[in-house]
Amino acid sequence: MERSPEKSPKTITRRSFLQGLGGIFASHWALSSTVAGGAGILARAEHDTRTLKKEFWDLSYPTLPAALDGKRIVQLSDLHLEQLSLSSTFLQTEVNAQNPDLLVLTGDLISDRSDLDKVSAYLQPLKARFGKYMVMGNNDYSHFSRTLFNRYIELLQGIGWIPLINDAEQLKNLDLWVIGVDDPATAHDDVTQSYDKLAKRASSEAPFRLVLSHSTDSLDDIAKYGADLLLTGHTHGGQIRIPGMKPLITNTYLGDKGIYEGYHVIQGVPLYINRGIGESGIPLRFNVPPEIAIFTLYKGQAEPVHVTRS
Template sequence: MKKLLGFVAIVVAFVIITYIGNTTIAVTQQEIRLPGLPEELEGLRVVQISDLHDATFGEAQQELIAKVAKQEPDLIFITGDIVDSNRYNLKQSLEVVEGFVELAPVYYVTGNHEIATGKVDQIKSSLSQLGVTVLSNEVEAVTLEGQTIEIFGIDDPLNGISVTDALAKHPRTEFPRLTLSHRPEVFEEYVMNGESLVFTGHAHGGQIRIPGLGGLIAPGQGFFPQYTAGVYEEGETQMIVSRGLGNSLFPVRIFNRPEIVTVTLTP
């Protein structure tokens, strides 16, 4: 009986921990030194949202919106998979965007799930109508505090244009650049193109995070993936990988809380 009670207690504890670990949002703070950033933009704050996959956090997404608002963002980046192709509910996903556009300018790039729905044009149009800047292999020059930076958005390659080709069409200029792209597994492509700071998602933190080892599996990378969470550096390139917020085919995260990333930039 003692062994049975002990086993039940372990199972109950695991269920509680897993539930909390899938429904409470972690905020990860990153301070990034960006070469060429004007001194006037020191402290520029970017909040990254990735891989919502139609997940909900509070009624009308108020918990998630409040978390982002508390970060006092200057810019909000959405790096794909705001919807899930397996349970498509655009209206539900747009609720959170409606809250975001009241906080700061919002920039968005597609993930593979938007394209897999076959309704990517509808999704982009709906976001644009809310005031979101949708970037499809485009660079936008943005003036902040009288200074110019570039925001480069790369469409998910499932849409027909590879990340390599998208990068080749938009070589670096003299302005500091922030790059949005769903895919972290092509890190070397960002490095070869000399991208300064790339915001990515897609890996879901490796879904199951093993203490001391990292993520277990990620789309596009397979088992024991290299790029799952945090900041990766090579040469002049830094890449941020968000663990994201939702789940897709595998419905549970383990030791891998949903995450928003707050990046504070310094020269």
């Protein structure tokens, strides 16, 4: 994988790796009792952290609007720019190569207020034919005053992104509503408000409802209103997954039940949990490579088709 021409990858020693994991590996003799074993784990973690996977999904709907047949939605999530090891140039190449019709980002773009200086470099070059939409995550709220948060929103809008904060936007030419539910992890979500514009539409309309939310903890309320596809993130797919041990991050009620990545249909809602691109707390992944997800919509009855590519 190409490494960043803009900054050097972090040098991670075996000692700092084990210390950074807070003793998870150090306490597991089968993984870290030898120098060779520890070095092997470190190499694997570095590989998993920097090897971006592309998850391709073909999703079929019997009632899909004709305007959406063959259209492609690309999802990014959890970039955590503060310690992201992938370069903006690399991400631009990977995303734009997918020719998105819609590009969506399901929260946690930043981890610290200093990340504001990196937002334009990563997000402005990304292209999508019909629009770029974002919802907030817990980290997008945690480090800002109200004034700085407003500057953050203005920055996103200024580089062509549309933040949806408990709001929705109709794309009439696609028979599509993009519905943004604000972050559930910090209790900013208001699903009723998010669907308010849809509630006022003519009852004869049957558009496709694409719902974005950082966390699956909004699912119960979303299911009451209905969604054709719900895209989320937040769990990083566990981020650190050691066989026989609990993943490092599963911090949702579905995650606690073992549902913290991938495609599922729950309460009648087709749901996707993105592993994200960056890391939280520990700047490493293990058995959980970063991803971008690419969904192509088709009119029909076929079961979902999934392919992973590097």
